[in-house]
Amino acid sequence: MNLVDSKIVIHKRKKRKRVGRGRGSxxxxxxxxxxxxxxxxxxxxxxxxxxxxxxPLFRRIPKRGFNNNTFxxxxxxxxxxxxxxxxxxETVDLQALxxxxxxxxxxxxxxxxxxxxxxxxxxxxxxxAHKFSTSxxxxxxxxxxxxxxxx
Numbered sequence: 001m002n003l004v005d006s007k008i009v010i011h012k013r014k015k016r017k018r019v020g021r022g023r024g025s026x027x028x029x030x031x032x033x034x035x036x037x038x039x040x041x042x043x044x045x046x047x048x049x050x051x052x053x054x055x056p057l058f059r060r061i062p063k064r065g066f067n068n069n070t071f072x073x074x075x076x077x078x079x080x081x082x083x084x085x086x087x088x089x090e091t092v093d094l095q096a097l098x099x100x101x102x103x104x105x106x107x108x109x110x111x112x113x114x115x116x117x118x119x120x121x122x123x124x125x126x127x128x129a130h131k132f133s134t135s136x137x138x139x140x141x142x143x144x145x146x147x148x149x150x151x
Contacts, residue, residue: 075111075131076103080122080139088123088144109150112136 019031033040049056076094082102086092094106103110114135116122124144130151132140137147 074108076105076108077111077113078102078129079113079115080136081115081117081120083122083125083127084117084120086123086125088125090123091126091128093128112140114139 017027017032018025019027022028030040038044049058051057078097083092085100085102086096090096094103094110097103097110098106109130111131112127112129112133114133114137116139122139122143122145125140126146126148127136127140128148128150130149132147132149140147
């Protein structure tokens with residue numbers, strides 16, 4: 001038996017619902033939205049996790065413990081390989097990084113990490129930041145630069 005001979009028709013895609021095309025379409029009159037009410041009208045949306053006026057699940061569950069997100073210290077993180085755009089003898093601080101387009105926000109504290117590009121050696125620059133990783137300090141001093149820690 002061949003598939004061609006069989007009576008079964010294989011559809012690759014399901015036909016889309018043609019709404020509002022009369023009774024014969026199966027989706028005529030109310031167009032599958034029911035009689036009246038908010039959901040039968042256009043432009044109605046219920047917000048995410050809305051449970052129809054019932055007390056939502058995330059308000060029913062007790063909240064326990066301490067969350068540190070409000071007190072957490074956030075940093076703008078920069079790797080040493082990003083500092084390749086600076087020439088030797090230059091001072092790298094928040095303002096200089098913003099001017100070069102490396103960071104966008106100068107309100108957060110700056111942390112420098114020690115990832116260095118193998119092909120491009122680090123130049124002797126003075127880096128001013130709030131925090132440094134130990135490998136960043138080692139790499140900056142190895143290149144002949146200086147580290148200044150802001151308080």
